[in-house]
Amino acid sequence: MLTTVSVVTPDQVVVPGRTDKQIRRLESQLVREHAGVPPSLLHEWVERAHARLATAPVQDFVPLLVERAVRGFARDFAIDSPAMSATCPSNWAHNTARRLLAQALPQRWEHTRGVARRAEQVARILMPEDLGILVSAAWLHDIGYAPELIDTGLHSLDGARYLRRVGVSRQVCGLVAHHSGAAAVAEQVGLGDELAEFDDVPGHLRDALWYSDMMTGPDGQPTTLDARLAEIRQRRGLDDPVVRALAVNGNERRAAVRRVHRLLANRRPRPARRCELSSSGCDTWQLHDHDVSRLDHADR
Known part of the structure:
Protein backbone atom coordinates (compact mmCIF):
# COMPACT_ATOMS: atom_id res chain seq x y z
CA MET A 1 0.00 0.00 0.00
CA ASP A 80 -12.87 60.49 -5.16
CA SER A 81 -11.97 62.13 -1.86
CA PRO A 82 -13.79 64.96 -0.07
CA ALA A 83 -10.80 67.25 -0.64
CA MET A 84 -10.75 66.50 -4.38
CA SER A 85 -14.48 67.28 -4.57
CA ALA A 86 -14.49 70.43 -2.43
CA THR A 87 -15.98 72.53 -5.22
CA CYS A 88 -19.00 70.23 -5.47
CA PRO A 89 -19.28 68.02 -2.37
CA SER A 90 -22.52 66.38 -3.44
CA ASN A 91 -20.68 64.73 -6.34
CA TRP A 92 -18.34 63.03 -3.87
CA ALA A 93 -21.30 62.04 -1.72
CA HIS A 94 -23.11 60.52 -4.71
CA ASN A 95 -20.06 58.53 -5.80
CA THR A 96 -19.38 57.31 -2.27
CA ALA A 97 -22.96 56.15 -1.72
CA ARG A 98 -22.98 54.40 -5.09
CA ARG A 99 -19.71 52.61 -4.33
CA LEU A 100 -20.92 51.41 -0.94
CA LEU A 101 -24.55 50.57 -1.71
CA ALA A 102 -25.29 50.02 -5.40
CA GLN A 103 -24.00 46.44 -5.65
CA ALA A 104 -24.11 45.31 -2.03
CA LEU A 105 -27.59 46.66 -1.22
CA PRO A 106 -29.43 47.54 -4.46
CA GLN A 107 -32.78 48.32 -2.84
CA ARG A 108 -31.12 50.57 -0.26
CA TRP A 109 -29.38 52.29 -3.17
CA GLU A 110 -32.73 52.90 -4.89
CA HIS A 111 -34.09 54.43 -1.70
CA THR A 112 -30.99 56.61 -1.41
CA ARG A 113 -31.37 57.82 -4.99
CA GLY A 114 -34.97 58.73 -4.25
CA VAL A 115 -34.03 60.62 -1.09
CA ALA A 116 -31.39 62.56 -3.02
CA ARG A 117 -33.94 63.46 -5.70
CA ARG A 118 -36.33 64.68 -3.05
CA ALA A 119 -33.56 66.65 -1.34
CA GLU A 120 -32.65 68.33 -4.62
CA GLN A 121 -36.23 69.50 -4.87
CA VAL A 122 -36.55 70.58 -1.25
CA ALA A 123 -33.26 72.49 -1.54
CA ARG A 124 -35.17 75.41 -3.04
CA ILE A 125 -36.27 76.37 0.50
CA LEU A 126 -32.65 76.80 1.64
CA MET A 127 -30.00 79.48 1.17
CA PRO A 128 -27.66 78.69 -1.73
CA GLU A 129 -24.69 77.99 0.55
CA ASP A 130 -26.66 75.18 2.22
CA LEU A 131 -27.72 73.35 -0.92
CA GLY A 132 -24.60 71.19 -1.17
CA ILE A 133 -24.84 70.25 2.49
CA LEU A 134 -28.40 68.96 2.21
CA VAL A 135 -27.85 67.02 -1.01
CA SER A 136 -24.62 65.52 0.33
CA ALA A 137 -26.31 64.41 3.54
CA ALA A 138 -29.15 62.89 1.53
CA TRP A 139 -26.75 60.77 -0.52
CA LEU A 140 -24.85 59.69 2.58
CA HIS A 141 -27.62 59.20 5.13
CA ASP A 142 -27.83 55.39 4.78
CA ILE A 143 -24.24 54.39 3.95
CA GLY A 144 -23.94 52.89 7.44
CA TYR A 145 -25.93 49.91 6.14
CA ALA A 146 -23.02 48.99 3.83
CA PRO A 147 -21.51 45.68 4.99
CA GLU A 148 -17.99 47.08 5.06
CA LEU A 149 -18.99 49.93 7.39
CA ILE A 150 -21.06 47.99 9.94
CA ASP A 151 -19.56 48.29 13.41
CA THR A 152 -22.14 49.04 16.11
CA GLY A 153 -25.11 47.98 13.98
CA LEU A 154 -26.70 51.43 14.28
CA HIS A 155 -26.44 52.57 10.68
CA SER A 156 -26.66 56.29 11.37
CA LEU A 157 -23.76 56.08 13.84
CA ASP A 158 -21.61 53.77 11.70
CA GLY A 159 -22.11 55.98 8.66
CA ALA A 160 -21.32 59.19 10.54
CA ARG A 161 -18.17 57.72 12.07
CA TYR A 162 -16.93 56.65 8.66
CA LEU A 163 -17.58 60.13 7.27
CA ARG A 164 -15.69 61.69 10.16
CA ARG A 165 -12.72 59.40 9.54
CA VAL A 166 -12.47 60.42 5.89
CA GLY A 167 -12.71 64.14 6.67
CA VAL A 168 -16.30 65.06 5.83
CA SER A 169 -17.55 68.24 7.49
CA ARG A 170 -18.84 68.11 11.04
CA GLN A 171 -22.18 69.47 9.88
CA VAL A 172 -22.81 66.70 7.35
CA CYS A 173 -21.66 64.07 9.85
CA GLY A 174 -24.17 65.41 12.36
CA LEU A 175 -27.02 65.39 9.86
CA VAL A 176 -26.26 61.78 8.91
CA ALA A 177 -25.86 60.69 12.53
CA HIS A 178 -29.19 62.10 13.69
CA HIS A 179 -31.37 61.74 10.60
CA SER A 180 -35.01 60.78 11.01
CA GLY A 181 -35.07 60.51 14.78
CA ALA A 182 -31.97 58.34 15.14
CA ALA A 183 -31.40 59.50 18.73
CA ALA A 184 -34.48 57.60 19.91
CA VAL A 185 -33.28 54.45 18.14
CA ALA A 186 -29.84 54.86 19.71
CA GLU A 187 -31.41 54.96 23.17
CA GLN A 188 -33.30 51.76 22.39
CA VAL A 189 -30.06 49.89 21.63
CA GLY A 190 -27.88 51.50 24.31
CA LEU A 191 -25.87 53.74 21.98
CA GLY A 192 -27.19 57.13 23.03
CA ASP A 193 -23.85 58.34 24.40
CA GLU A 194 -22.01 57.22 21.28
CA LEU A 195 -24.43 59.03 18.97
CA ALA A 196 -24.04 62.16 21.09
CA GLU A 197 -20.49 62.42 19.69
CA PHE A 198 -22.19 64.21 16.79
CA ASP A 199 -24.10 67.48 16.83
CA ASP A 200 -27.87 67.42 16.40
CA VAL A 201 -28.81 70.91 15.26
CA PRO A 202 -32.53 71.69 14.78
CA GLY A 203 -33.41 73.84 11.80
CA HIS A 204 -34.31 73.84 8.12
CA LEU A 205 -31.46 71.53 7.07
CA ARG A 206 -32.36 68.90 9.63
CA ASP A 207 -36.06 69.12 8.78
CA ALA A 208 -35.37 68.91 5.05
CA LEU A 209 -33.27 65.75 5.39
CA TRP A 210 -35.87 64.08 7.61
CA TYR A 211 -38.58 65.10 5.15
CA SER A 212 -36.65 63.73 2.18
CA ASP A 213 -36.14 60.40 3.93
CA MET A 214 -39.66 60.05 5.31
CA MET A 215 -41.35 60.99 2.04
CA THR A 216 -39.43 58.38 0.03
CA GLY A 217 -40.31 54.70 -0.01
CA PRO A 218 -37.84 51.79 0.08
CA ASP A 219 -38.02 51.56 -3.71
CA GLY A 220 -37.06 55.22 -4.11
CA GLN A 221 -40.53 56.35 -5.13
CA PRO A 222 -42.46 59.23 -3.53
CA THR A 223 -44.78 58.31 -0.69
CA THR A 224 -46.71 59.93 2.16
CA LEU A 225 -45.59 59.98 5.76
CA ASP A 226 -48.38 57.70 6.96
CA ALA A 227 -47.61 55.16 4.23
CA ARG A 228 -43.89 55.32 5.05
CA LEU A 229 -44.43 54.73 8.75
CA ALA A 230 -46.79 51.84 8.03
CA GLU A 231 -44.22 50.30 5.69
CA ILE A 232 -41.50 50.59 8.35
CA ARG A 233 -43.68 48.82 10.91
CA GLN A 234 -44.62 46.05 8.50
CA ARG A 235 -41.10 45.48 7.19
CA ARG A 236 -39.28 45.57 10.52
CA GLY A 237 -41.80 44.11 12.94
CA LEU A 238 -43.03 45.42 16.27
CA ASP A 239 -39.98 44.28 18.25
CA ASP A 240 -37.48 46.14 16.07
CA PRO A 241 -35.82 49.09 17.88
CA VAL A 242 -36.64 51.41 14.97
CA VAL A 243 -40.33 50.59 15.37
CA ARG A 244 -40.21 50.84 19.16
CA ALA A 245 -38.56 54.25 18.80
CA LEU A 246 -41.54 55.55 16.82
CA ALA A 247 -43.36 55.96 20.12
CA VAL A 248 -40.71 58.58 20.97
CA ASN A 249 -39.80 60.15 17.63
CA GLY A 250 -42.97 59.63 15.58
CA ASN A 251 -44.42 63.04 16.41
CA GLU A 252 -41.04 64.67 15.84
CA ARG A 253 -40.82 63.14 12.38
CA ARG A 254 -44.35 64.29 11.60
CA ALA A 255 -43.61 67.83 12.79
CA ALA A 256 -40.49 68.05 10.60
CA VAL A 257 -42.46 66.93 7.54
CA ARG A 258 -45.21 69.45 8.23
CA ARG A 259 -42.72 72.33 8.63
CA VAL A 260 -41.13 71.53 5.28
CA HIS A 261 -44.53 71.27 3.59
CA ARG A 262 -45.33 74.77 4.77
CA LEU A 263 -42.00 76.17 3.60
CA LEU A 264 -42.45 74.56 0.20
CA ALA A 265 -45.88 76.11 -0.10
CA ASN A 266 -44.72 79.59 0.89
CA ARG A 267 -41.40 80.00 -0.92
CA ARG A 268 -40.41 80.22 -4.54
CA PRO A 269 -37.53 78.13 -5.92
CA ARG A 270 -34.07 79.59 -5.38
CA PRO A 271 -31.34 79.48 -8.03
CA ALA A 272 -28.79 76.72 -7.44
CA ARG A 273 -25.46 75.62 -8.79
CA ARG A 274 -26.02 72.88 -11.31
CA CYS A 275 -23.53 70.40 -9.87
CA GLU A 276 -25.21 70.45 -6.47
CA LEU A 277 -28.73 69.97 -7.74
CA SER A 278 -28.06 67.53 -10.56
CA SER A 279 -25.59 65.16 -8.97
CA SER A 280 -28.08 62.29 -8.98
CA GLY A 281 -28.16 62.20 -12.75
CA CYS A 282 -31.93 61.76 -12.40
CA ASP A 283 -34.93 63.85 -13.23
CA THR A 284 -36.02 66.06 -10.35
CA TRP A 285 -39.53 65.47 -9.08
CA GLN A 286 -41.93 68.34 -9.57
CA LEU A 287 -43.88 69.33 -6.47
CA HIS A 288 -46.60 71.88 -7.06
CA ASP A 289 -48.41 73.92 -4.45
CA HIS A 290 -51.60 71.84 -4.70
CA ASP A 291 -49.51 68.70 -4.06
CA VAL A 292 -48.06 70.29 -0.92
CA SER A 293 -51.53 71.14 0.36
CA ARG A 294 -52.75 67.61 -0.33
CA LEU A 295 -49.78 66.00 1.42
CA ASP A 296 -49.99 68.35 4.39
CA HIS A 297 -53.67 67.53 4.83
CA ALA A 298 -53.00 63.78 4.56
CA ASP A 299 -50.37 63.88 7.30
CA ARG A 300 -52.37 65.76 9.91
Missing part, protein backbone atom coordinates in the same frame (compact mmCIF):
# COMPACT_ATOMS: atom_id res chain seq x y z
CA LEU A 2 1.41 3.34 -1.03
CA THR A 3 1.18 6.28 1.33
CA THR A 4 1.23 9.84 0.04
CA VAL A 5 3.23 12.21 2.16
CA SER A 6 2.63 15.96 1.90
CA VAL A 7 5.81 17.95 2.08
CA VAL A 8 5.67 21.45 3.51
CA THR A 9 8.56 23.63 2.48
CA PRO A 10 10.18 25.88 5.10
CA ASP A 11 8.88 29.06 3.50
CA GLN A 12 5.29 27.77 3.83
CA VAL A 13 5.48 27.17 7.55
CA VAL A 14 3.46 29.75 9.44
CA VAL A 15 5.69 31.36 12.04
CA PRO A 16 3.56 32.85 14.83
CA GLY A 17 3.76 36.62 14.78
CA ARG A 18 5.83 36.84 11.60
CA THR A 19 2.94 37.82 9.35
CA ASP A 20 1.64 40.31 11.92
CA LYS A 21 5.03 42.04 12.02
CA GLN A 22 5.08 42.22 8.23
CA ILE A 23 1.58 43.72 8.22
CA ARG A 24 2.58 46.38 10.75
CA ARG A 25 5.64 47.32 8.67
CA LEU A 26 3.45 47.44 5.58
CA GLU A 27 0.97 49.74 7.32
CA SER A 28 3.76 52.13 8.35
CA GLN A 29 5.01 52.18 4.76
CA LEU A 30 1.53 52.89 3.38
CA VAL A 31 0.99 55.73 5.86
CA ARG A 32 4.22 57.37 4.65
CA GLU A 33 3.31 56.92 0.99
CA HIS A 34 -0.31 58.09 1.22
CA ALA A 35 -0.13 61.33 3.17
CA GLY A 36 -3.52 62.41 1.84
CA VAL A 37 -5.33 59.48 3.47
CA PRO A 38 -6.06 59.64 7.22
CA PRO A 39 -3.85 57.05 9.02
CA SER A 40 -6.88 55.74 10.90
CA LEU A 41 -8.57 54.96 7.59
CA LEU A 42 -5.47 53.20 6.26
CA HIS A 43 -5.36 51.15 9.45
CA GLU A 44 -9.00 50.19 8.95
CA TRP A 45 -8.32 49.07 5.37
CA VAL A 46 -5.29 47.04 6.43
CA GLU A 47 -7.18 45.34 9.25
CA ARG A 48 -10.13 44.54 7.01
CA ALA A 49 -7.97 43.04 4.24
CA HIS A 50 -5.87 41.11 6.76
CA ALA A 51 -8.94 39.67 8.48
CA ARG A 52 -10.25 38.30 5.20
CA LEU A 53 -7.01 36.38 4.70
CA ALA A 54 -6.52 35.23 8.28
CA THR A 55 -7.45 31.60 7.52
CA ALA A 56 -5.39 31.28 4.34
CA PRO A 57 -3.41 28.00 4.55
CA VAL A 58 -0.29 29.64 3.15
CA GLN A 59 0.45 32.96 4.80
CA ASP A 60 3.51 34.00 2.80
CA PHE A 61 1.44 35.87 0.23
CA VAL A 62 -0.87 37.56 2.74
CA PRO A 63 1.16 40.80 3.10
CA LEU A 64 1.33 41.17 -0.69
CA LEU A 65 -2.41 40.62 -1.07
CA VAL A 66 -3.15 43.05 1.75
CA GLU A 67 -0.91 45.64 0.11
CA ARG A 68 -2.69 45.27 -3.23
CA ALA A 69 -6.10 45.64 -1.61
CA VAL A 70 -5.15 48.71 0.41
CA ARG A 71 -3.45 50.40 -2.53
CA GLY A 72 -6.67 49.92 -4.48
CA PHE A 73 -8.69 51.55 -1.69
CA ALA A 74 -6.19 54.41 -1.53
CA ARG A 75 -6.31 54.93 -5.29
CA ASP A 76 -10.10 55.19 -5.23
CA PHE A 77 -9.93 57.54 -2.26
CA ALA A 78 -7.45 59.83 -4.02
CA ILE A 79 -9.66 60.04 -7.10
Whole structure:
Protein backbone atom coordinates (compact mmCIF):
# COMPACT_ATOMS: atom_id res chain seq x y z
CA MET A 1 0.00 0.00 0.00
CA LEU A 2 1.41 3.34 -1.03
CA THR A 3 1.18 6.28 1.33
CA THR A 4 1.23 9.84 0.04
CA VAL A 5 3.23 12.21 2.16
CA SER A 6 2.63 15.96 1.90
CA VAL A 7 5.81 17.95 2.08
CA VAL A 8 5.67 21.45 3.51
CA THR A 9 8.56 23.63 2.48
CA PRO A 10 10.18 25.88 5.10
CA ASP A 11 8.88 29.06 3.50
CA GLN A 12 5.29 27.77 3.83
CA VAL A 13 5.48 27.17 7.55
CA VAL A 14 3.46 29.75 9.44
CA VAL A 15 5.69 31.36 12.04
CA PRO A 16 3.56 32.85 14.83
CA GLY A 17 3.76 36.62 14.78
CA ARG A 18 5.83 36.84 11.60
CA THR A 19 2.94 37.82 9.35
CA ASP A 20 1.64 40.31 11.92
CA LYS A 21 5.03 42.04 12.02
CA GLN A 22 5.08 42.22 8.23
CA ILE A 23 1.58 43.72 8.22
CA ARG A 24 2.58 46.38 10.75
CA ARG A 25 5.64 47.32 8.67
CA LEU A 26 3.45 47.44 5.58
CA GLU A 27 0.97 49.74 7.32
CA SER A 28 3.76 52.13 8.35
CA GLN A 29 5.01 52.18 4.76
CA LEU A 30 1.53 52.89 3.38
CA VAL A 31 0.99 55.73 5.86
CA ARG A 32 4.22 57.37 4.65
CA GLU A 33 3.31 56.92 0.99
CA HIS A 34 -0.31 58.09 1.22
CA ALA A 35 -0.13 61.33 3.17
CA GLY A 36 -3.52 62.41 1.84
CA VAL A 37 -5.33 59.48 3.47
CA PRO A 38 -6.06 59.64 7.22
CA PRO A 39 -3.85 57.05 9.02
CA SER A 40 -6.88 55.74 10.90
CA LEU A 41 -8.57 54.96 7.59
CA LEU A 42 -5.47 53.20 6.26
CA HIS A 43 -5.36 51.15 9.45
CA GLU A 44 -9.00 50.19 8.95
CA TRP A 45 -8.32 49.07 5.37
CA VAL A 46 -5.29 47.04 6.43
CA GLU A 47 -7.18 45.34 9.25
CA ARG A 48 -10.13 44.54 7.01
CA ALA A 49 -7.97 43.04 4.24
CA HIS A 50 -5.87 41.11 6.76
CA ALA A 51 -8.94 39.67 8.48
CA ARG A 52 -10.25 38.30 5.20
CA LEU A 53 -7.01 36.38 4.70
CA ALA A 54 -6.52 35.23 8.28
CA THR A 55 -7.45 31.60 7.52
CA ALA A 56 -5.39 31.28 4.34
CA PRO A 57 -3.41 28.00 4.55
CA VAL A 58 -0.29 29.64 3.15
CA GLN A 59 0.45 32.96 4.80
CA ASP A 60 3.51 34.00 2.80
CA PHE A 61 1.44 35.87 0.23
CA VAL A 62 -0.87 37.56 2.74
CA PRO A 63 1.16 40.80 3.10
CA LEU A 64 1.33 41.17 -0.69
CA LEU A 65 -2.41 40.62 -1.07
CA VAL A 66 -3.15 43.05 1.75
CA GLU A 67 -0.91 45.64 0.11
CA ARG A 68 -2.69 45.27 -3.23
CA ALA A 69 -6.10 45.64 -1.61
CA VAL A 70 -5.15 48.71 0.41
CA ARG A 71 -3.45 50.40 -2.53
CA GLY A 72 -6.67 49.92 -4.48
CA PHE A 73 -8.69 51.55 -1.69
CA ALA A 74 -6.19 54.41 -1.53
CA ARG A 75 -6.31 54.93 -5.29
CA ASP A 76 -10.10 55.19 -5.23
CA PHE A 77 -9.93 57.54 -2.26
CA ALA A 78 -7.45 59.83 -4.02
CA ILE A 79 -9.66 60.04 -7.10
CA ASP A 80 -12.87 60.49 -5.16
CA SER A 81 -11.97 62.13 -1.86
CA PRO A 82 -13.79 64.96 -0.07
CA ALA A 83 -10.80 67.25 -0.64
CA MET A 84 -10.75 66.50 -4.38
CA SER A 85 -14.48 67.28 -4.57
CA ALA A 86 -14.49 70.43 -2.43
CA THR A 87 -15.98 72.53 -5.22
CA CYS A 88 -19.00 70.23 -5.47
CA PRO A 89 -19.28 68.02 -2.37
CA SER A 90 -22.52 66.38 -3.44
CA ASN A 91 -20.68 64.73 -6.34
CA TRP A 92 -18.34 63.03 -3.87
CA ALA A 93 -21.30 62.04 -1.72
CA HIS A 94 -23.11 60.52 -4.71
CA ASN A 95 -20.06 58.53 -5.80
CA THR A 96 -19.38 57.31 -2.27
CA ALA A 97 -22.96 56.15 -1.72
CA ARG A 98 -22.98 54.40 -5.09
CA ARG A 99 -19.71 52.61 -4.33
CA LEU A 100 -20.92 51.41 -0.94
CA LEU A 101 -24.55 50.57 -1.71
CA ALA A 102 -25.29 50.02 -5.40
CA GLN A 103 -24.00 46.44 -5.65
CA ALA A 104 -24.11 45.31 -2.03
CA LEU A 105 -27.59 46.66 -1.22
CA PRO A 106 -29.43 47.54 -4.46
CA GLN A 107 -32.78 48.32 -2.84
CA ARG A 108 -31.12 50.57 -0.26
CA TRP A 109 -29.38 52.29 -3.17
CA GLU A 110 -32.73 52.90 -4.89
CA HIS A 111 -34.09 54.43 -1.70
CA THR A 112 -30.99 56.61 -1.41
CA ARG A 113 -31.37 57.82 -4.99
CA GLY A 114 -34.97 58.73 -4.25
CA VAL A 115 -34.03 60.62 -1.09
CA ALA A 116 -31.39 62.56 -3.02
CA ARG A 117 -33.94 63.46 -5.70
CA ARG A 118 -36.33 64.68 -3.05
CA ALA A 119 -33.56 66.65 -1.34
CA GLU A 120 -32.65 68.33 -4.62
CA GLN A 121 -36.23 69.50 -4.87
CA VAL A 122 -36.55 70.58 -1.25
CA ALA A 123 -33.26 72.49 -1.54
CA ARG A 124 -35.17 75.41 -3.04
CA ILE A 125 -36.27 76.37 0.50
CA LEU A 126 -32.65 76.80 1.64
CA MET A 127 -30.00 79.48 1.17
CA PRO A 128 -27.66 78.69 -1.73
CA GLU A 129 -24.69 77.99 0.55
CA ASP A 130 -26.66 75.18 2.22
CA LEU A 131 -27.72 73.35 -0.92
CA GLY A 132 -24.60 71.19 -1.17
CA ILE A 133 -24.84 70.25 2.49
CA LEU A 134 -28.40 68.96 2.21
CA VAL A 135 -27.85 67.02 -1.01
CA SER A 136 -24.62 65.52 0.33
CA ALA A 137 -26.31 64.41 3.54
CA ALA A 138 -29.15 62.89 1.53
CA TRP A 139 -26.75 60.77 -0.52
CA LEU A 140 -24.85 59.69 2.58
CA HIS A 141 -27.62 59.20 5.13
CA ASP A 142 -27.83 55.39 4.78
CA ILE A 143 -24.24 54.39 3.95
CA GLY A 144 -23.94 52.89 7.44
CA TYR A 145 -25.93 49.91 6.14
CA ALA A 146 -23.02 48.99 3.83
CA PRO A 147 -21.51 45.68 4.99
CA GLU A 148 -17.99 47.08 5.06
CA LEU A 149 -18.99 49.93 7.39
CA ILE A 150 -21.06 47.99 9.94
CA ASP A 151 -19.56 48.29 13.41
CA THR A 152 -22.14 49.04 16.11
CA GLY A 153 -25.11 47.98 13.98
CA LEU A 154 -26.70 51.43 14.28
CA HIS A 155 -26.44 52.57 10.68
CA SER A 156 -26.66 56.29 11.37
CA LEU A 157 -23.76 56.08 13.84
CA ASP A 158 -21.61 53.77 11.70
CA GLY A 159 -22.11 55.98 8.66
CA ALA A 160 -21.32 59.19 10.54
CA ARG A 161 -18.17 57.72 12.07
CA TYR A 162 -16.93 56.65 8.66
CA LEU A 163 -17.58 60.13 7.27
CA ARG A 164 -15.69 61.69 10.16
CA ARG A 165 -12.72 59.40 9.54
CA VAL A 166 -12.47 60.42 5.89
CA GLY A 167 -12.71 64.14 6.67
CA VAL A 168 -16.30 65.06 5.83
CA SER A 169 -17.55 68.24 7.49
CA ARG A 170 -18.84 68.11 11.04
CA GLN A 171 -22.18 69.47 9.88
CA VAL A 172 -22.81 66.70 7.35
CA CYS A 173 -21.66 64.07 9.85
CA GLY A 174 -24.17 65.41 12.36
CA LEU A 175 -27.02 65.39 9.86
CA VAL A 176 -26.26 61.78 8.91
CA ALA A 177 -25.86 60.69 12.53
CA HIS A 178 -29.19 62.10 13.69
CA HIS A 179 -31.37 61.74 10.60
CA SER A 180 -35.01 60.78 11.01
CA GLY A 181 -35.07 60.51 14.78
CA ALA A 182 -31.97 58.34 15.14
CA ALA A 183 -31.40 59.50 18.73
CA ALA A 184 -34.48 57.60 19.91
CA VAL A 185 -33.28 54.45 18.14
CA ALA A 186 -29.84 54.86 19.71
CA GLU A 187 -31.41 54.96 23.17
CA GLN A 188 -33.30 51.76 22.39
CA VAL A 189 -30.06 49.89 21.63
CA GLY A 190 -27.88 51.50 24.31
CA LEU A 191 -25.87 53.74 21.98
CA GLY A 192 -27.19 57.13 23.03
CA ASP A 193 -23.85 58.34 24.40
CA GLU A 194 -22.01 57.22 21.28
CA LEU A 195 -24.43 59.03 18.97
CA ALA A 196 -24.04 62.16 21.09
CA GLU A 197 -20.49 62.42 19.69
CA PHE A 198 -22.19 64.21 16.79
CA ASP A 199 -24.10 67.48 16.83
CA ASP A 200 -27.87 67.42 16.40
CA VAL A 201 -28.81 70.91 15.26
CA PRO A 202 -32.53 71.69 14.78
CA GLY A 203 -33.41 73.84 11.80
CA HIS A 204 -34.31 73.84 8.12
CA LEU A 205 -31.46 71.53 7.07
CA ARG A 206 -32.36 68.90 9.63
CA ASP A 207 -36.06 69.12 8.78
CA ALA A 208 -35.37 68.91 5.05
CA LEU A 209 -33.27 65.75 5.39
CA TRP A 210 -35.87 64.08 7.61
CA TYR A 211 -38.58 65.10 5.15
CA SER A 212 -36.65 63.73 2.18
CA ASP A 213 -36.14 60.40 3.93
CA MET A 214 -39.66 60.05 5.31
CA MET A 215 -41.35 60.99 2.04
CA THR A 216 -39.43 58.38 0.03
CA GLY A 217 -40.31 54.70 -0.01
CA PRO A 218 -37.84 51.79 0.08
CA ASP A 219 -38.02 51.56 -3.71
CA GLY A 220 -37.06 55.22 -4.11
CA GLN A 221 -40.53 56.35 -5.13
CA PRO A 222 -42.46 59.23 -3.53
CA THR A 223 -44.78 58.31 -0.69
CA THR A 224 -46.71 59.93 2.16
CA LEU A 225 -45.59 59.98 5.76
CA ASP A 226 -48.38 57.70 6.96
CA ALA A 227 -47.61 55.16 4.23
CA ARG A 228 -43.89 55.32 5.05
CA LEU A 229 -44.43 54.73 8.75
CA ALA A 230 -46.79 51.84 8.03
CA GLU A 231 -44.22 50.30 5.69
CA ILE A 232 -41.50 50.59 8.35
CA ARG A 233 -43.68 48.82 10.91
CA GLN A 234 -44.62 46.05 8.50
CA ARG A 235 -41.10 45.48 7.19
CA ARG A 236 -39.28 45.57 10.52
CA GLY A 237 -41.80 44.11 12.94
CA LEU A 238 -43.03 45.42 16.27
CA ASP A 239 -39.98 44.28 18.25
CA ASP A 240 -37.48 46.14 16.07
CA PRO A 241 -35.82 49.09 17.88
CA VAL A 242 -36.64 51.41 14.97
CA VAL A 243 -40.33 50.59 15.37
CA ARG A 244 -40.21 50.84 19.16
CA ALA A 245 -38.56 54.25 18.80
CA LEU A 246 -41.54 55.55 16.82
CA ALA A 247 -43.36 55.96 20.12
CA VAL A 248 -40.71 58.58 20.97
CA ASN A 249 -39.80 60.15 17.63
CA GLY A 250 -42.97 59.63 15.58
CA ASN A 251 -44.42 63.04 16.41
CA GLU A 252 -41.04 64.67 15.84
CA ARG A 253 -40.82 63.14 12.38
CA ARG A 254 -44.35 64.29 11.60
CA ALA A 255 -43.61 67.83 12.79
CA ALA A 256 -40.49 68.05 10.60
CA VAL A 257 -42.46 66.93 7.54
CA ARG A 258 -45.21 69.45 8.23
CA ARG A 259 -42.72 72.33 8.63
CA VAL A 260 -41.13 71.53 5.28
CA HIS A 261 -44.53 71.27 3.59
CA ARG A 262 -45.33 74.77 4.77
CA LEU A 263 -42.00 76.17 3.60
CA LEU A 264 -42.45 74.56 0.20
CA ALA A 265 -45.88 76.11 -0.10
CA ASN A 266 -44.72 79.59 0.89
CA ARG A 267 -41.40 80.00 -0.92
CA ARG A 268 -40.41 80.22 -4.54
CA PRO A 269 -37.53 78.13 -5.92
CA ARG A 270 -34.07 79.59 -5.38
CA PRO A 271 -31.34 79.48 -8.03
CA ALA A 272 -28.79 76.72 -7.44
CA ARG A 273 -25.46 75.62 -8.79
CA ARG A 274 -26.02 72.88 -11.31
CA CYS A 275 -23.53 70.40 -9.87
CA GLU A 276 -25.21 70.45 -6.47
CA LEU A 277 -28.73 69.97 -7.74
CA SER A 278 -28.06 67.53 -10.56
CA SER A 279 -25.59 65.16 -8.97
CA SER A 280 -28.08 62.29 -8.98
CA GLY A 281 -28.16 62.20 -12.75
CA CYS A 282 -31.93 61.76 -12.40
CA ASP A 283 -34.93 63.85 -13.23
CA THR A 284 -36.02 66.06 -10.35
CA TRP A 285 -39.53 65.47 -9.08
CA GLN A 286 -41.93 68.34 -9.57
CA LEU A 287 -43.88 69.33 -6.47
CA HIS A 288 -46.60 71.88 -7.06
CA ASP A 289 -48.41 73.92 -4.45
CA HIS A 290 -51.60 71.84 -4.70
CA ASP A 291 -49.51 68.70 -4.06
CA VAL A 292 -48.06 70.29 -0.92
CA SER A 293 -51.53 71.14 0.36
CA ARG A 294 -52.75 67.61 -0.33
CA LEU A 295 -49.78 66.00 1.42
CA ASP A 296 -49.99 68.35 4.39
CA HIS A 297 -53.67 67.53 4.83
CA ALA A 298 -53.00 63.78 4.56
CA ASP A 299 -50.37 63.88 7.30
CA ARG A 300 -52.37 65.76 9.91
